[in-house]
Amino acid sequence: MSKYPAGENNSYILLRQRAIPDLDNLDIYRQHGGFTVLEKAITSMKPDEVIEVVKGSGLRGRGGAGFPTGLKWSFIDKDNWPHYVVANADESEPGTFKDREIMEGNPYQFLEGIAICAYAIQSSAAYIYLRGEFWQISANLDRHIEALGVAGLLGDNLFGSDYSLHIYTHLGAGAYICGEETALLESMGGKLGQPRLRPPFPPSFGLFGKPTVVNNVETLTNVPPIVERGAEWYRTMGTEKSSGPKIFSLSGRVSRPGNYELPLGTTFRELIYEHGGGIPNGRSIKAIMAAGASSALIVANDEALDTPMDYESVPALGAQLGSASVIVIDDSISIPWLINKTTHFFKHESCGKCTPCREGTYWMMHLTDRIANANATQEDVALLHAVASQIRGKCLCALGEFSIEPVLSGIERFKADFDTAVSETNNN
Amino acid sequence: MTKLVTLTIDGMQVSVPEGTLVVDAAKKIGIEIPVFCYHPKMEPVGMCRMCLVEIGRPVIDRSTGQPVLEDDGSPKIQFSPNLETACTTPVGAGMVVLGATEKARSGREDIIEFLLTSHPLDCPICDKGGECPLQNLTIKYGSGQSRYLYDEKKHFVKHVSLGELIFLDRERCIQCGRCVRFQSEIVDDPVIGFFHRGRALEIVTYSNPGFDSYFSGNTTDICPVGALTTADFRFGARPWELNKAASICNHCPVGCNLTMNVRREAASGGDWVVKRVMPRQNESVNEIWVCDKGRFGYHFAASSSNDQTSFKRLSQPLVRKNAGSDHPGELVPASWDEALSVVSERFAEAGDGLLALAGGRLANEDLFNLKQLTTTLGGEAVLYTHMAGGELTTQLGIQPGSDIGTMGQGDAILVVACDLMEEAPIWWLRVKQAAERGSQLIILNSRSTKLDQAAAFVLRYPFGAETSAVLAMLNALSEKRLRLPEAVQVLERDPTLQAAAEVFSGANNALIMYGSDCIGLTESQALAQACANLLDATGHVGRPNNGLLGVWPRANDQGAWELGFQTQTKLEDALGAAAALYIVAADPAGDDPTYLGQSGFGGKAFVVVQDLYLTQTARLADVVLPAQSWIERDGSFTSGERRAQRFYPVIPPRTAPVSRAESPSTNKAPLLIAGDEVMESPLPDFAITAMITLRIDSEARITASSAARVFNQMAETVPAFSDQTYLELAQVHEQWPIVGRDDLYYGGTSYENTGGLGMQLALNTSDTPSTTRLAGTTVEFIRMPKLGQIAFPIARLYDRGKTLMPSQLLHERIGEPYIVLNVNDAEMLRIQDGDVVHMTVANREPDSPDRVTTGQTVVVQARLDQELPERVVLVPRSFGIPIDKPTPVEIRRTE
Numbered sequence A: 001m002s003k004y005p006a007g008e009n010n011s012y013i014l015l016r017q018r019a020i021p022d023l024d025n026l027d028i029y030r031q032h033g034g035f036t037v038l039e040k041a042i043t044s045m046k047p048d049e050v051i052e053v054v055k056g057s058g059l060r061g062r063g064g065a066g067f068p069t070g071l072k073w074s075f076i077d078k079d080n081w082p083h084y085v086v087a088n089a090d091e092s093e094p095g096t097f098k099d100r101e102i103m104e105g106n107p108y109q110f111l112e113g114i115a116i117c118a119y120a121i122q123s124s125a126a127y128i129y130l131r132g133e134f135w136q137i138s139a140n141l142d143r144h145i146e147a148l149g150v151a152g153l154l155g156d157n158l159f160g161s162d163y164s165l166h167i168y169t170h171l172g173a174g175a176y177i178c179g180e181e182t183a184l185l186e187s188m189g190g191k192l193g194q195p196r197l198r199p200p201f202p203p204s205f206g207l208f209g210k211p212t213v214v215n216n217v218e219t220l221t222n223v224p225p226i227v228e229r230g231a232e233w234y235r236t237m238g239t240e241k242s243s244g245p246k247i248f249s250l251s252g253r254v255s256r257p258g259n260y261e262l263p264l265g266t267t268f269r270e271l272i273y274e275h276g277g278g279i280p281n282g283r284s285i286k287a288i289m290a291a292g293a294s295s296a297l298i299v300a301n302d303e304a305l306d307t308p309m310d311y312e313s314v315p316a317l318g319a320q321l322g323s324a325s326v327i328v329i330d331d332s333i334s335i336p337w338l339i340n341k342t343t344h345f346f347k348h349e350s351c352g353k354c355t356p357c358r359e360g361t362y363w364m365m366h367l368t369d370r371i372a373n374a375n376a377t378q379e380d381v382a383l384l385h386a387v388a389s390q391i392r393g394k395c396l397c398a399l400g401e402f403s404i405e406p407v408l409s410g411i412e413r414f415k416a417d418f419d420t421a422v423s424e425t426n427n428n
Numbered sequence B: 001m002t003k004l005v006t007l008t009i010d011g012m013q014v015s016v017p018e019g020t021l022v023v024d025a026a027k028k029i030g031i032e033i034p035v036f037c038y039h040p041k042m043e044p045v046g047m048c049r050m051c052l053v054e055i056g057r058p059v060i061d062r063s064t065g066q067p068v069l070e071d072d073g074s075p076k077i078q079f080s081p082n083l084e085t086a087c088t089t090p091v092g093a094g095m096v097v098l099g100a101t102e103k104a105r106s107g108r109e110d111i112i113e114f115l116l117t118s119h120p121l122d123c124p125i126c127d128k129g130g131e132c133p134l135q136n137l138t139i140k141y142g143s144g145q146s147r148y149l150y151d152e153k154k155h156f157v158k159h160v161s162l163g164e165l166i167f168l169d170r171e172r173c174i175q176c177g178r179c180v181r182f183q184s185e186i187v188d189d190p191v192i193g194f195f196h197r198g199r200a201l202e203i204v205t206y207s208n209p210g211f212d213s214y215f216s217g218n219t220t221d222i223c224p225v226g227a228l229t230t231a232d233f234r235f236g237a238r239p240w241e242l243n244k245a246a247s248i249c250n251h252c253p254v255g256c257n258l259t260m261n262v263r264r265e266a267a268s269g270g271d272w273v274v275k276r277v278m279p280r281q282n283e284s285v286n287e288i289w290v291c292d293k294g295r296f297g298y299h300f301a302a303s304s305s306n307d308q309t310s311f312k313r314l315s316q317p318l319v320r321k322n323a324g325s326d327h328p329g330e331l332v333p334a335s336w337d338e339a340l341s342v343v344s345e346r347f348a349e350a351g352d353g354l355l356a357l358a359g360g361r362l363a364n365e366d367l368f369n370l371k372q373l374t375t376t377l378g379g380e381a382v383l384y385t386h387m388a389g390g391e392l393t394t395q396l397g398i399q400p401g402s403d404i405g406t407m408g409q410g411d412a413i414l415v416v417a418c419d420l421m422e423e424a425p426i427w428w429l430r431v432k433q434a435a436e437r438g439s440q441l442i443i444l445n446s447r448s449t450k451l452d453q454a455a456a457f458v459l460r461y462p463f464g465a466e467t468s469a470v471l472a473m474l475n476a477l478s479e480k481r482l483r484l485p486e487a488v489q490v491l492e493r494d495p496t497l498q499a500a501a502e503v504f505s506g507a508n509n510a511l512i513m514y515g516s517d518c519i520g521l522t523e524s525q526a527l528a529q530a531c532a533n534l535l536d537a538t539g540h541v542g543r544p545n546n547g548l549l550g551v552w553p554r555a556n557d558q559g560a561w562e563l564g565f566q567t568q569t570k571l572e573d574a575l576g577a578a579a580a581l582y583i584v585a586a587d588p589a590g591d592d593p594t595y596l597g598q599s600g601f602g603g604k605a606f607v608v609v610q611d612l613y614l615t616q617t618a619r620l621a622d623v624v625l626p627a628q629s630w631i632e633r634d635g636s637f638t639s640g641e642r643r644a645q646r647f648y649p650v651i652p653p654r655t656a657p658v659s660r661a662e663s664p665s666t667n668k669a670p671l672l673i674a675g676d677e678v679m680e681s682p683l684p685d686f687a688i689t690a691m692i693t694l695r696i697d698s699e700a701r702i703t704a705s706s707a708a709r710v711f712n713q714m715a716e717t718v719p720a721f722s723d724q725t726y727l728e729l730a731q732v733h734e735q736w737p738i739v740g741r742d743d744l745y746y747g748g749t750s751y752e753n754t755g756g757l758g759m760q761l762a763l764n765t766s767d768t769p770s771t772t773r774l775a776g777t778t779v780e781f782i783r784m785p786k787l788g789q790i791a792f793p794i795a796r797l798y799d800r801g802k803t804l805m806p807s808q809l810l811h812e813r814i815g816e817p818y819i820v821l822n823v824n825d826a827e828m829l830r831i832q833d834g835d836v837v838h839m840t841v842a843n844r845e846p847d848s849p850d851r852v853t854t855g856q857t858v859v860v861q862a863r864l865d866q867e868l869p870e871r872v873v874l875v876p877r878s879f880g881i882p883i884d885k886p887t888p889v890e891i892r893r894t895e
C-alpha cells in the first residue's frame, strides 16, 4: 500500500500529520515511506523523466497563479549553470495559512519535494524563503535539514550517486511583495524587495541571475506522491484541468475555519457548509473572497455556491481562485468597510516601484477611508471606481492589479452598500 | 553588422538595429514618447509607466511560420489588450506602435494624474521649474483640475541634505530611481538607495560623508523633477533667467565639455555671474556627464577683484618701485603701457637668458605665443609640472579617430602609476565602461585604487618600481630580457603578469594610460619611455585607439607638449640661473619655498608674474601682469586624448568697469559698454605675451588680436595642429542619445553640444625615428632608506590648490592637510590615527637617498593604513606639503 491514499475525505496526501502523529519526526516520516521517493528518483530516474511525470500529473502552482509546474521546470535554461530551487514560503496573502501548517506538521514531505525538484533540474542548492514572522518555523526547518544531513538524505553524493544537494532557509523581513517571485529573488540577493522587470523569467534569470525554479510550499509538497504513484493516479483527483488535492484555507464568518484538504473542483457550498459548518449566529452568507485580499468579491448566490473551486470555474464568476484562501463574508459586513481593509493592506504593502500602484493604492485608501467612515459622496464612489480602473493594466506586477479587484467588484456588485454608506454622510 | 528591424511608429516606418527599444526607435524619428524612469544611458526598469503605447504584432501562423494576411494582403496585426511600456519593449519586425491614440494618451494622462497626487506642485519655488520634465509633461498630459483632495497629500519635511553638496526634496521625488541607478549602474558608487516602500519610499544616503561620490551632481541633471538639487545652484536663479556659454573644464586633462549658465545680478553691481556649470554633450569625451570638481570648482575663475577673500583677483598691472639697496620696494599699480615697456625692455636685455615658466591651465594660444616669445629671444619655454614624458605622447600618443567609448571586446587598456578616479574621474568612468564592454583592463600600481574593481589583471609593484614593472611586462614578451632590480623579480615571475602581457600584446587595440601616482618628474620620464617601448614592441602605435596617454595634472599640459614645451628636472637651479623669468599661471614659490633658492630665484633675475591672483610668487615679482581667466575670453585646450577643444567667453572680464550707461529701452538692463578703462584691466594671456613680444620685435610673427588668429597661426606652424582651423573646432554632428533639446524628460538637463566637438591632433611624425627615440630606458629604482620614511605624492581630486579653494562648498570634502602612514611605522613613532605630526622634508637633492637633511617642516594630520608597506608615507599633492616626487622625510609626533 502506498503511503498516499487517494484524496478522499480525511485521507490526507498533504496534511498527513493529521492522520499520523509526530510526522515531523524524521524517523516517523521514514517509517511511513519517507525519502524512498527521492531515492527512487535519484537512483532510477533521469532528471527529465521526473519532469515528465510532474508534467503529466497536471500539477499547477499552488502559490496563486496556477502555472503548470512541470512545464515551468522544463523551461530551466540548460546552457546556464548553476541552477537553483527556491521554495516560496512567504505566505503573506491575508487568509492564507496552509503553507504554515505543512511546514509545521509535515515538513519532511515538503523538504523531500524540494529535493526531488532540485534533482529534476539538477540544482545542488535549494533555498527556502520564509516570511520574517516564520522565524520559529525557519528554526525548526533548520533542525530538520540538519537531521536529514545526519541521516545522509541531504548532502553530497546522495544514495551513492554523484548528485549532491544542500538546502538553506532564508528569512525575509515580512513584506507581502516578497512573495512575488522576482521581488523574492531580489530580496534573497540582498536587495530591496521590488519585483523585477520580466522577461526574463526566473527559469532563465533567477536567483543571483541564474536559472531558478520558484515554487510554492504546497506545490512542492505535492511532488513526492506524484513521483511515487504516478501522473495517472494524481489525475484521478480534481478536475480535468485542475488535478489533484488542494488545501483550502477557510476563514471569515464560518463556524469551523481552518485548512481543508479537498480535491480541486470541490464546490464552495461543500467547503463552507459541509466542512466549515456554515455561517454562525444565524447570519446568511453575502460574499466570498476566494483568493484572500486579492479577490474580486463573489456574490454568494446559489450559482456561486455550487461553483466548483478550480482554476477554470472560479474565473467564470469574475474572480480568481488564487491560493484558495476562502474568506466568507456574512450579511453583517458592509462592503465599503471591507474594501477599506483590503485597500489599507495593499497601500501598506505596495512596494512603490511603479506609479499606478504606489500612488493609486494611496489615493484609494483615502477614498475608502472617507467612504467607510460616512464622510463621502456619490462622486467619491465614482472617483474610487475611476481611480481603480485607471490602475488596471498599468502595473509592473500583479500586486497593483490585485489591489483593485475587491474595489471594483465591490462597487459594481454591492452598489447598495455604497449607497448606504454615502447616505449616512448626509445624516452626519 | 547588427540586423536591422523595420517597424511602424505612428504611421512612420523606421529601421533600427535589433534589440533597440521602442522608445529609442521613436526618438530617432522625432516621435515623442514621454518617459520619467527611462534614461537612454541606463537599462530600462519600467517603473514609472509613463511611456505607455499600444503595440501590435504581426500574427504568425503557427503551422507555416508565415505571417497571417488580412483580406487586402496586409499583414494581420494583433494588439495586446493592455497598453505596454515602450521603454521596456524591444522592437520587432512588422511591429505597429501607436502612441498618439486616445487610449495611449489617456494612459499617460492617468500616470501624470497619479504622480501629481503626491506632488507638492511647488513649481514657483522649485529650482527645476522651467526645465522640469514633470512640469513640461503635465502641461501636455495633465488635467487642469485636481481630483485629489489637497489635504490628503503626503507630506515630508523638505530639503533633506544628502551631504553638503546635494539636497533632496522628498515631496518632489517621483521615485523614478534614475539617481539610484546612475550611482550603481553607471558610476559604481552605490552610496544612495531607496528606503522603505510604497508612497513612503525615499532616497537615502548610506555613506559618510553623505552622497560620497565624485559624480553626485549628475543625478541633479537626470532627476526628472526638482527633488535633487545642488548646494551650489539651489535657490540661485530660475533657469529662464540664465544665459549660456560653451566652455571646457579646466581641472584635468579629460577636457569635459561644459555649458556655463550666467546672469547679471544687481547684488554684484550689475556684473555677469556664473550660476552653475552643466555638462555639455560630447560622446567622445565626457558623454553627458561631468565630475563634481568640474561642476563645483569654477569659482576661482569667476572670482573678482572685489572678492574679500585671499582669492581677490588682480585688476591691473603692478610694477615694483622705490626699491633700494636695503629694501625691496613695493608693487604699485601701473598702466599697461608702463608695465609692458618695463617688461619688454628687460626681456630684450635678458635675451636667451629668458626662462618662461608656464602652467598647464593656459590655453593653446597662450602657450603658443609664449613659445613664440622665447623663440624670438632664444630663451627657454618650460612647463611647470611634476610629470614628464609628454613628447612621447605627441609621437606615440593617440591619434584622430580614437575614442575610449568605442573600445571593447578584443581591446586592452593598461593603466600604470595612476589613480584615475582621483586624477581624471571621467576617464575612470570611460575606462571602467570599456572594461564592462569587454576590454581587458590591466592595472599596474604600487597600491590599490578604485579602478582595480573593474580590472581583469591587477598587478602590484614595490613603491618606486613602476618603470621596472612595465619593463617586466616587456620582458615577458621578448627574447632579449633587460635585467631588472631584485625588488621586481617576484612580479616578473608572476604568471598573472605573463598573462597580462600576452593579453596586452595580442589585443586588437591597446592604450597605456600612465599617471604620476607616487612619482615625480624624473620617474615619470622613465616610465613614459618604458611605456612607449612596450607599445612600440607590441605594435600598438600609429593607429586609432592605440598609444600612450598621459594622465596629466593640468587640463592643457598636452597642449604644452604639442607646442614643444620642455621640463626642467632641476627647476630651482634653472630659475636661479635665468636672467629674466616670465612665470605665467604658475606659483612655484607658493607650492614650495625651496624654489626661491637662497634669495628669491637667485636674486638677480628680473621676474615677471602673470596670473589671476597675487600669488606668493607674484609678491616677489618685479612686474605683475593681470590675466583673464579662461571663462572671460575664448581659446582652446588640448585634452589628454589630444583633442583640441574650444571654449568661449562666459562672462566679461571680471574687473572691467561696468558702464553706467542706461539702455535706451525702459525694459532692458543697462548696457555693457567696454570703455577705455578696460585697457587697464586683465587681458588674455596670449595677448599680453604678444604685446610684450611686439614691443621687442615689431616684426615678430605673433598676434594679440584674437585667439582665432593665434590658433590659425599655430596651425600653420605646428604640424600637430596643421589639419585644424579654429572654425572647424566649432563643428558638431548629431550625437546619440539626443539630449538637451525641448525633450528634457529624455536625457536630462545636460546641454546639447552646439559649440563644437573639437578635433584630435595628428601625430608628430617629423621627429627622429623610433629606434633612437626608444633606445634605452634606464632602470632606476628607488630604494627605501635605512632610516626614516620616503614620502610618495598622490593625487586627490579635491585638493587645496588655488583653483579649487575658492569653491567654498567643497571645503568639507577637501579637508585639512594630512599624510598616510603605515601602522607599524606609526606605532614605532608613537603616532595614532588622527594625531597631528611634524614632517620634515629632506634636502631636495636626494643624491644619497639615505641622507635625511633638515629642510622645511609641515604640520599635518596622520592617517594610518594597514596596507602600506613600512617606511612609505603617502602625501597628497596640492595640500600645501612641498612634496612632488618621492622624497625622504622625517616624521615625529607633535608633543
Ligand SMILES: Cc1cc2nc3c(=O)[nH]c(=O)nc-3n(C[C@H](O)[C@H](O)[C@H](O)COP(=O)(O)O)c2cc1C
Pocket (backbone or CB within 6 Å): A060, A061, A062, A063, A064, A065, A066, A067, A069, A088, A089, A090, A091, A092, A093, A176, A177, A178, A179, A180, A181, A182, A214, A215, A216, A217, A219, A220, A397, A398, A399
Ligand atoms: C503580490 C504577490 C504576492 C505573492 N505571494 C506569494 C506567496 O506568499 N507565496 C507564494 O507561494 N506565491 C506568492 N506569489 C506568487 C509567486 O509570484 C509565484 O507565482 C509562485 O511562488 C510560483 O510558485 P507556484 O508555481 O508553485 O505557485 C505572489 C505573487 C504576487 C504577485
Ligand code: SF4
Pocket (backbone or CB within 6 Å): A177, A194, A195, A349, A350, A351, A352, A353, A354, A355, A357, A358, A395, A396, A397, A398, A399, A400, A401
Ligand atoms: S504593482 Fe505595486 S507592488 Fe508591484 S511593482 Fe508596482 S508598486 Fe510594486
Ligand code: SF4
Pocket (backbone or CB within 6 Å): B172, B173, B174, B175, B176, B177, B178, B179, B180, B203, B219, B222, B223, B224, B225, B227, B228
Ligand atoms: S530623487 Fe529624482 S532621480 Fe531620484 S528617484 Fe526621486 S525623482 Fe528620481
Ligand code: SF4
Pocket (backbone or CB within 6 Å): B249, B250, B251, B252, B253, B254, B255, B256, B286, B290, B291, B292, B293, B294, B295, B424, B425, B426, B427
Ligand atoms: S573629469 Fe576632469 S575635465 Fe571632467 S569635469 Fe572632472 S575635472 Fe573637469
Ligand code: FES
Pocket (backbone or CB within 6 Å): B034, B035, B036, B037, B038, B045, B046, B047, B048, B049, B050, B051, B052, B085, B086, B087, B088
Ligand atoms: S516605465 Fe517606461 S519610462 Fe518609465
